[in-house]
Amino acid sequence: MKIAIIGTGNIGGTLAKRFADNDHSVFLGVRNINDFKGVELLSYSKNITAHLITEAVSKAEVIVIAVPAQFANEAAKSLGDVSGKIIIDTMNGVFMRPQGFNNTSDAILANCNSTDVVKCFNTTGFENIANPKYNNQGIDMFTAGSSKRGLEIATQLAKEIGFENVYHFGGNDKFSLLEQMALCWINLAIMQKQGRDIAFKIIRR
Numbered sequence: 001m002k003i004a005i006i007g008t009g010n011i012g013g014t015l016a017k018r019f020a021d022n023d024h025s026v027f028l029g030v031r032n033i034n035d036f037k038g039v040e041l042l043s044y045s046k047n048i049t050a051h052l053i054t055e056a057v058s059k060a061e062v063i064v065i066a067v068p069a070q071f072a073n074e075a076a077k078s079l080g081d082v083s084g085k086i087i088i089d090t091m092n093g094v095f096m097r098p099q100g101f102n103n104t105s106d107a108i109l110a111n112c113n114s115t116d117v118v119k120c121f122n123t124t125g126f127e128n129i130a131n132p133k134y135n136n137q138g139i140d141m142f143t144a145g146s147s148k149r150g151l152e153i154a155t156q157l158a159k160e161i162g163f164e165n166v167y168h169f170g171g172n173d174k175f176s177l178l179e180q181m182a183l184c185w186i187n188l189a190i191m192q193k194q195g196r197d198i199a200f201k202i203i204r205r
Helices: 010-021 039-043 053-059 069-077 106-112 126-130 148-160 174-189
Strands: 001-005 024-031 048-052 060-065 088-091 117-119 141-144 167-168
Touching: 001 053, 001 167, 010 024, 010 039, 010 048, 024 053, 024 126, 053 069, 060 069, 060 126, 060 148, 069 088, 069 106, 069 141, 088 106, 106 117, 106 174, 141 148, 141 174, 148 167
Parallel strands: 001 024, 001 060, 024 048, 060 088, 088 117, 141 167
Antiparallel strands: none
16 A cells, blocks of 8 residues: 655654555655654665655555644645545644644545545554554554545554554544543543553453
């Protein structure tokens, strides 16, 4: 699969590595291909390359946005033509929201020409994306969005990198609810000082 990643911090950079490990072609979309945060990713795998944002997008089938939430509007506008492409939103507007919107996914939908926007990879820390195994069992990932195509791809990618199950919260109206789930993890891990090596797992009797 050809995947563009916009945002090369902890989440974007970790996803780039995990996708490259699974033999996907990863195009980092950056403003300056010679000087950007996460430039060391280029030496991690031959499957990771750097491009200007619109070039990365044009090469990709799937676009992952992983910038700070307050820049969601700007990031979506920078993509150019994304008709027919799937966008995976990893962001959380729980502390800083994009101007005019309650969540980042709605901001993306309002500022680009794709309706295939889904939220995924936002409910846990980057450490759990790097290694989603606890005692040899995969933890769970969660999605929201009304795009069937987007959900299928997000689910496939999550399972490929080691998440055991992917649970769907519902359509676009559940974007904000999924961000609140992320806030629950942040509260426990950081504010309540449980540590970042904790994760959510659905269990059944």
